[in-house]
Amino acid sequence: MNGTGAPHDPTGTGSARPRLWHFSLHRPRRTLAAAALLCAVFACLTPGLFDRLASGGFTATGTPSEHAAAVADRYGAGRADLLLVLRPEPGRLDEPEVAGAGQRFAARLAREPGVDRVRSAWDGASPGLRSGDGRRALVLVDLAGGESDTARTAQRLVPEYSGRQGPFAVRAAGPAWALAQATRQAQHDLLRAELLAGPVVLAVIAIALRSLVAALLPVLLGGFAVLGAFAVLRALSAVTEVSVFATNLVGALGFGLAVDYALFVVARFREEHRPGVTARAAAAASLRTAGHTVVVSACLVCCALAVLFLFPFPFLTSMAWAGIVVVVLAALAATLLLPAWLVLLGDRVGRFDPLARVPWAPRPTVGGDSPLWRRIAREVTRRPVRYGSACAVLLVLMVAPFTSAHLGLADENVLPPHAEARTTAHLVQREFGFDPQRTLAVVLPRASAGDGQRAADGARAVTGAGPGGGGALDAYARRAGALPGVAAVRQGGSGPRGGGAVLLVTPSAAPQSGPAGDLVRDLRALPSPGPAYVSGWPAQVLDAREALASRLPWALLLVALGTAGVVHAFTRSVLVPLKVVAVGALSLTAVFGALVFVFQEGHLTWLVGGVTATGTLDMTIPLLLFCVAFGLSVDYELFLVSRVQEAYRRTGDNTGAVVRGIARTGRLFTAAALAVAVAMAALATSRVLLLKELGFGLALAVLVDATLVRGVLVPAVMRLAGHANWWAPGRKPGRAGPAGDGGGPPRGGTAAAGAGSVAGADGETSGDLAQAARKSSAAF
Known part of the structure; x- marks a missing residue:
């Protein structure tokens, strides 16, 4: 009691x-x-x-950029999961033997389980995949599944496809390899x-x-x-x-x-x-x-x-x-x-x-002052x-x-300085004017397929590469290229059946910077011929x-x-x-x-x-x-x-x-x-x-x-x-x-x-x- x-x-x-x-x-x-x-x-x-543990999960879910990324994937403009840098030793990329080896390398990689799509500097449909000095080429690999699946696939593929591969010295980067x-x-x-x-x-x-x-x-x-x-x-x-x-x-x-x-x-x-x-x-x-x-x-x-x-x-x-x-x-x-x-x-x-x-140790006390x-x-x-x-x-x-x-958001920079995914990503940023990991993809599903070339011409006019064209898509490309913080605009292809169009917008600022986020907002607010879906790393960071x-x-x-x-x-x-x-x-x-x-x-x-x-x-x-x-x-x-x-x-x-x-x-x-x-x-x-x-x-x-x-x-x-x-x-x-x-x-x-x-x-x-x-x- x-x-x-x-x-x-x-x-x-x-x-x-x-x-x-x-x-x-x-x-x-x-x-x-x-x-x-x-x-x-x-x-x-x-x-x-x-x-059984997941490797990613650092980006927000249920955001506009996530929905836009799913649309971009259907148009082949999604962010590549794996990026391979090929350097011929010796030789140059345009030599017949080197080009043939590059095409065979990409074809063999495309047949691997877990690989959805491969784009290379030799397929003729993926511009910007060569370094400025013409000594390096990129191979972009889209992998099947979520982040954890792509990381496991990259863990399996990279050891097999990196290092010495025929006439090439191959290095790997990309979000899947960084996660692995x-x-x-x-x-x-x-x-x-x-x-x-x-x-x-x-x-x-x-x-x-x-x-x-x-x-x-x-x-x-x-x-x-x-x-x-x-x-x-x-x-x-x-x-x-x-x-x-x-x-x-x-x-x-x-x-x-x-x-x-x-x-x-x-x-x-x-x-x-x-x-x-x-x-x-x-x-x-x-x-x-x-x-x-x-x-x-x-x-x-x-x-x-x-x-x-x-x-x-x-x-x-x-x-x-x-x-x-x-x-x-x-x-x-x-x-x-x-x-x-x-x-x-x-x-x-x-x-x-x-x-x-220990002679100088104080007397043990428990609960004392x-x-x-x-x-x-x-x-x-x-x-x-x-x-x-x-x-x-x-x-x-x-x-x-x-x-x-x-x-x-976490990227390859969370890895140690010597990690391959980090050093190779920095190499791509230095040597390639077009960084596929940081480019914004603008998907226009209702754009006329016939305007694709005019849009590309209009984009080149904005960036100082040639005369412009006409049409709504052309006008949109010109307006996009005139936005503050745009370094370049390129034609990125069309939809699965030739419908719609994709524009690739390269920001002039770092992808996680404030100006890059402002550019995403400006692109989303820009009048467009039909709905426009803006995806890419800067959009994910902003969302x-x-x-x-x-x-x-x-x-x-x-x-x-x-x-x-x-x-x-x-x-x-x-x-x-x-x-x-x-x-x-x-x-x-x-x-x-x-x-x-x-x-x-x-x-x-x-x-x-x-x-x-x-x-x-x-x-x-x-x-x-x-x-x-x-x-x-x-x-x-x-x-x-x-x-x-x-x-x-x-x-x-x-x-x-x-x-x-x-x-x-x-x-x-x-x-x-x-x-x-x-x-x-x-x-x-x-x-x-x-x-x-x-x-x-x-x-x-x-x-x-x-x-x-x-x-x-x-x-x-x-x-x-x-x-x-x-x-x-x-x-x-x-x-x-x-x-x-x-x-x-x-x-x-x-x-x-x-x-x-x-x-x-x-x-x-x-x-x-x-x-x-x-x-x-x-x-x-």
Whole structure:
């Protein structure tokens, strides 16, 4: 029974969750045996995962450019999936022997399974496929299927058709080959990241907990979460598209969150497990406090990731699924499997201190104050305006580069500088005046087939190549060529039965630049003889930006409302949820500024192993980074606020509670942030630029949040807000609401609350809690 006469609930809830926790605490061996069996099932489901994963999904779906691309494909004017550069050695392209070899090469390639169409410099119908010096020729290959199918076909064809082929030296490029190389690199980087992160994370936790046994538990839970997520993704791949890069997110986020959650629960258990308290009672108290906060935190992270479903990017959708699955599994492992281990290990969880033989090492303490963080908290709360303003200014300065962010889509530049798809694409851009990968195709289905030559003549007149012709199509071509930003206009052929026409418009600006987007808008607004469909890479980039911009306000609103609502339910405060949202947004936009500074502008690239600045950021990465990092930010906030609120209920002293909360959580926050940052930084070692940006951004976000935000900005704001932190309509002054445990007796003191306590981070043991834990052991 508790102090109110109600039956005592050690978990603090009346839901189904206590029954699951009850089984874990009272049947630990059966729980772990079931987990081992489940791991065996996961291991059986995981093989073949990478063969089923998608390679693309970076462009927006349901856009005008997607529809136009389908029309262009029917007219043979679609963007080629594979591009082969042929250089005769020796000889020239117009020599009979070389031309014959080129025609035979194209014909043999056209007979390959999975190849829809081949265009070459020797077929007479594809102008512009020779370099300016006449030494190189292009062969454009259209492949069957979606992005993943074309990438697999390219993976099969390129090794066979590149290198020395008769009189030619052949190199490959194109979106299909770039995706194939990125997929292979991502798989290699996943294994390397796990091998790098595992030992370092284990060392960080072992030093933080001063126990090798305790440190092994979070790593084991991380392995369970990652393996389980791989199995679930394998099943999901049968019904929806799952990106190959989702496995990299699962590896980093799974280990990071599992370590994060387990670190707090293990620390709480070691604090509770004192003389006279059984291992089962200590584990029960840990679940009621830190365990409950883990569940709420996981819900918040999942809600943040679910916002990604709003955006029409298959890549983001698959990343959302992957993130949600691994977060749920990490939380389940921390609240079901970890307590079973703790009950079985008992006192042995603290064995094998790695610093036991180090003479200068401090005495191990679990749940104790950090002198360093206490001094920092006291200084910040003594001068909150000075330190809070300085921290806010620093974060705003970090935000500044983001104002010049230029968002684009992933292309061959995400590959390492030496990758064949990237170097060959740059060669084509330098040597060929006509770049088929960046040209806009304007399809005019109702244009008269008889006007085709007149249109070509009119286009040549616009570009200074000859006299113009007449007719509506001719007039349209001349108007198109006169638009700002047009470098050239060419006739691109006609429809399947000779009807309609295709004009190929080459922008003078880079395909992901603002002027290229303006040209797409101008072409779509240009009066035309019948409907005009504008397709091509610049059109896809423009439509993706507009799709993102139209949905972004709703996504941000949903994240803010969802976070504020859950934090309010957790704290019963009005001001704290607003602070959580505002501070989280400020710290994350500062990280976005760092991304622009390093990856777009090319400063301090040695931090990430050296990269070549591309002048753009892939637009999907800031979205993904925001959702994941915001969830992690709120994760730390919940643990900190619950600790501060617990101290405030006991004393009624807001400033003292803030200092107490920072002092008691600082050491664990530092360790947890380092562990998560190491897992994310391992992702940043990838040679794929997308993964490098994501890993760098998440690692920096965690470190900034655990130091500047939690150590300086949050205590300064809470000190200035005073008792208003805990105000809510209908609450009496000096009375804080529940911290999320669902109810319990008042704690006593000047600010005793009618709801129970949820300890944050490392947790805090009070006499009545330990007594309640001992009394509740029989109930479990």
